Amino acid sequence: MSDNLTASTYNPANIEAETQQYWKEHNSFFADSKSSKPKYYCLSMLPYPSGRLHMGHVRNYTIGDALSRYKRMQGYNVLQPMGWDAFGLPAENAAMNNNMPPAKWTYENIDYMRDQLQKLGFAIDWSKEVATCDASYYRWNQWFFLKLLEKGIVYQKTAKVNWDPIDQTVLANEQVIDGKGWRTGATVEKRDIPMYYLKISDYNDELLSALPDMEGWPERVRTMQTNWIGKSSGVRLCFPHNITDADGALIADGKIPVFTTRADTLMGVTFVAVAAEHPIAQKAAKNNAALHDFIAECKEGGVSEEDIAKREKKGMDTGLTAQHPLTGENVPIWVGNYVLMNYGDGAVMGVPAHDERDFAFANKYGLPIQQVIASTKEQPPFDSSQWQEWYGDKENTVTVHSGKYDGKDFAAAVAAITADLQVKSLGDKQTTWRLRDWGISRQRYWGTPIPIIHCPSCGAVPVPEKDLPVVLPQDCVPDGSGNPLNKREDFLAVDCPRCGQAAKRETDTMDTFVDSSWYYFRYTCPEAGQMIDEQTKQWMPVDQYIGGIEHAILHLLYSRFWTRAMRDCGLTDLSEPFDRLLTQGMVLNDTYFRKADDGRVSWYNPDDVEVSTDSKGKPISAILREDQQPVDIGGVEKMSKSKNNGIDPQALIDQYGADTSRLFTLFAAPPEQSLEWNASAVEGAYRFLKKLWTYVNDNQTLLSQLTSIEDNTLSKAAQEARFEVHSSLQQANKDYERMQFNTVVSASMKILNALTGLERDEKNAPVHQEGARILLRLLQPITPHITHSLWQQLGETTDILDAEWPQADDSAMVTTTVTIVVQVNGKLRATIEVDASADKTSIETSALAQDNVQKFMEGKPAKKIIIIPNKLVNIVI
């Protein structure tokens, strides 16, 4: 039978279905805890089951899968699990829109998305699947919460939340739009409510000091966490006062404590600013209506750090004074809306000359500005009408106008001032942290119930371990006003476990970050009748974690904390859960819009827009297909609902297949960088796979054996093709190790180009046979279906997954001559072919003999000749 008769066109739908069926029948991806091979735990961040996979998921899991398959073919026992971060706010929103319980919505989404993941051919061990909304998972959230409560790591305190006064409900930050509630439009208030906190602050030193040694993590993530933990060394000092409360007692023992990192500027203090909730502000407001109103105004607006930082800095004089701790002079006390009661001491010292924010504040309210620092570098003179960068410097400074402290640099001034404060018992060195304890209470239904019972006699009583899990009712439908659990008598009513009288369950649920802080432990033993069992030891820590950069701080820090908390409860020996971390970039797409007369912007999906380009292919205009009218071309932005620039990966899979989707995703950009959607580039990926299919499929007879290569019998063309195959393979193997999959794809394309460019005859057959086998194995982690199918067409009987990984053959890359670049004064003037073994003198001689080299040397003698072997000669004149 001739090859022509067996040739068929590339049909991804059939190939992929058959290959997936094969994997299913062979249980190919089961990760056996008892295997003797070295383990490799490859973890991708688990998805929120929003309904359908988006391109970000596809990218994340394609990267993880390419790595998992590569490691597996390197001989590792690979665990690649998958699960669902299934609790959270979107399910409640969907419930409101569709009048459907969040549970039903969530489980339907999980079923759909699991099917999508399977159609993408990911080598996932589905026997280890976990959904965080299953009681079999979240019972261990509850169990561990109680453990931490026992250990004193859980505690209760009040916290500020966004409060919608019309819906009478707590709002998430994302539900606050321009300071108004998203459903009611009412002005959001800050309100204090009791919450459970985890004492992550007990671990701040450890979480910080481990970071420098975490070499498998990107530098930028470690820097972000370092800044987030925010260790700062400074001085905590007190401004004495004699302000009394209603009972005539001194407020806070007659002291206003403040923290500063700039004790060297203490002599420049011209005011003290306190938070609106500070007891002194409260006291001053009693007889001052304007101040009372100002304090009320401070309560408006959101609670996010960004909201607070961007708010216009405002203040009001309390009319009260405190004393400067060193000079005893009176210092006015102001209320500032930028001072936070629950951060530090709720008060700050104001040094307008050397802090930009204080400077603006003092200028606005006419407070004095007292310079106490001068620059030792040449700088413009101090000018109290305009802020200069150097006013806030710590380096190259000397104290001035500071009495006995004059003439000191930063460290000396801080030391001298601190010593005097210590003598007066009004201050001492202190380390503070930016990291705040983790408030985990959420006033929402769709989350893990906090296992606490409120008894009128006994107070807050933990649910006994034997009564776990506290099961979340599955049939509630939230309506936007408060937590539906508060209306569920069957959930609420319970007897106090301590005294037996009628009591009430806690209705707050846990932050969903709790769920994602330890799911990777549970994957190793999803059926265990305890939080984790001995199988965990076999797999943990995670060797490679992959996920979005947006999780660089919160999720990754909480997981590091949670692992330590588990360690301190005797559950694991580990401190760090993730050995290596890869933060993948975002998926972007073009945006198109029209702006209506009233300023409203409508966004159009790139699929519905036709773009015209100039003769060079540069886009010049775009029209909407529907009405043939022009639309404006926006920038390239993250795929999102709001910009209507998302691409549904399902359409991509349906049209081109999983292999093309995977190839495009990995080829278009390196994993850490953002990836731009490009429909033509998808076509290009598809074209490559068609070409690969045709090459193997059309040449089955030629390729079906594997004859050994005798180098000296090969033609020059065959040797060159083989050189290209092996040098590309060598590069690809290096790039696999550093997870640079885009250049692995490039190398694969080069290999296929070399092979298809080489005549397919008996003489060249060994090079084709070897090259095809290299190429298929090289591509298996990236496009697993087509390579599985073509591997069989080569007559190979073993599973390609079990095939030995290809290594570059040095003998294929030996060359007799090399091309050397000749530069004159660093500029390229000629290239020369020399014998690979040529010595420096002969290289120099032939370089100098080049006409163009002589021309540019203009008859001048060479001052210096630099020779880099096999690469370059630079003649300096």
Place this chain on the structure above:
RNA sequence: GCCGGGGUGGCGGAAUGGUAGACGCAGCGGAUUCAAAAUCCGCCGAUGAAUAAUCGUGAGAGUUCGAGUCUCUCCCUCGGCACCA
């Protein structure tokens, strides 16, 4: 506002301090075809008649025989900011 990342052809991107633009997309020209799709071949940073030369990696300076790469200053842009996940 604070913190972090990124700027290289028309586009995505490639380059252990050593030939900038590999590989691909788009574009242009050609072959094949009744025609189209698909496929194959060639060209493809700018100026230029040019296989000459000059310029060219956001801008400016510096280190070096040599800088996309190292150092400093500046500009633009994107991401995170604790109740979105």
